[in-house]
Amino acid sequence: xxxxxxxxxxxxxxxxxxxxxxxxxxxxxxxxxxxxxxxxxxxxxxxxxxxxxxxxxxxxxxxxxxxxxxxxxxxxxxxxxxxxxxxxxxxxxxxxxxxxxxxxxxxxxxxxxxxxxxxxxxxxxxxxxxxxxxxxxxxxxxxxxxxxxxxxxxxxxxxxxxxxxxxxxxxxxxxxxxxxxxxxxxxxxxxxxxxxxxxxxxxxxxxxxxxxxxxxxxxxxxxxxxxxxxxxxxxxxxxxxxxxxxxxxxxxxxxxxxxxxxxxxxxxxxxxxxxxxxxxxxxxxxxxxxxxxxxxxxxxxxxxxxxxxxxxxxxxxx
Numbered sequence: 001x002x003x004x005x006x007x008x009x010x011x012x013x014x015x016x017x018x019x020x021x022x023x024x025x026x027x028x029x030x031x032x033x034x035x036x037x038x039x040x041x042x043x044x045x046x047x048x049x050x051x052x053x054x055x056x057x058x059x060x061x062x063x064x065x066x067x068x069x070x071x072x073x074x075x076x077x078x079x080x081x082x083x084x085x086x087x088x089x090x091x092x093x094x095x096x097x098x099x100x101x102x103x104x105x106x107x108x109x110x111x112x113x114x115x116x117x118x119x120x121x122x123x124x125x126x127x128x129x130x131x132x133x134x135x136x137x138x139x140x141x142x143x144x145x146x147x148x149x150x151x152x153x154x155x156x157x158x159x160x161x162x163x164x165x166x167x168x169x170x171x172x173x174x175x176x177x178x179x180x181x182x183x184x185x186x187x188x189x190x191x192x193x194x195x196x197x198x199x200x201x202x203x204x205x206x207x208x209x210x211x212x213x214x215x216x217x218x219x220x221x222x223x224x225x226x227x228x229x230x231x232x233x234x235x236x237x238x239x240x241x242x243x244x245x246x247x248x249x250x251x252x253x254x255x256x257x258x259x260x261x262x263x264x265x266x267x268x269x270x271x272x273x274x275x276x277x278x279x280x281x282x283x284x285x286x287x288x289x290x291x292x293x294x295x296x297x298x299x300x301x302x303x304x305x306x307x308x309x310x311x312x313x314x315x316x317x318x
Contacts, residue, residue, distance in 0.1 A: 023088075041167070070116055070117050070304070074100065079194075083101065089122055106130065122139075186225065187208075237259055245296075270295075271295070
């Protein structure tokens with residue numbers, strides 16, 4: 001029975017949306033563009049030519065096309081280098097290829113539910129519907145504009161970030177924001193990396209890492225994110241986080257161990273490689289009870305929930 005179900009699953013026909021998405025990728029290859037799935041992200045995002053592209057398709061609608069995209073997904077895409085969202089509106093020949101950061105700035109004019117799901121409507125003229133009667137985001141210059149994806153972006157003197165580096169900064173930024181919302185003093189050693197166009201040092205409440213009596217300061221100040229409670233002029237560490245996206249580099253586990261003498265501190269490893277985490281913990285059995293593993297997407301879910309709760313509290317004044 002199990003084998004039969006597996007065969008049936010393999011033979012399951014593609015949805016119209018899937019067909020449109022694959023058709024879009026085939027079209028990209030006609031332009032001699034390289035196409036590669038970005039596996040570190042949960043969304044259907046591809047490296048196409050010189051761009052990173054979230055591909056969404058809608059096969060329905062004579063007058064409008066509807067797309068639902070979660071805020072967390074849009075934010076992850078917008079923080080990549082040269083990011084775009086491709087909205088396929090019933091046909092590959094009717095595709096809006098829009099810079100993600102351009103759309104990101106207009107999100108406040110697009111309705112969303114309590115879970116952070118944005119309802120993106122595109123009208124028959126292929127413009128994005130915004131709040132207010134007759135209000136539209138003009139997308140004429142983005143319709144089937146493949147040159148946007150294929151033309152290499154112009155960077156400053158700074159070296160462009162890899163996908164892993166961008167996602168690392170996103171996770172650090174989210175951890176800092178969650179800590180700030182909860183009233184902690186937060187620290188991050190990465191000063192120049194950005195999250196949502198802000199440097200991480202601007203999001204951190206502490207510009208320098210507090211020195212602690214029972215910790216190696218050189219290790220302490222390299223931990224990806226730390227939340228502190230302030231006690232008068234003193235700072236007491238409460239939570240420490242290390243983001244591990246590279247399966248070959250797990251030095252963060254050792255860095256957090258410098259806080260072992262602080263019995264109240266909880267240690268968290270943020271990664272999607274649970275197998276590697278277990279292997280590392282088997283090498284440090286004396287640490288195992290103090291460490292916890294959290295998958296990347298759960299940090300995104302928690303961050304979204306914290307933002308929604310903050311917004312709700314503000315709106316009702318409680």
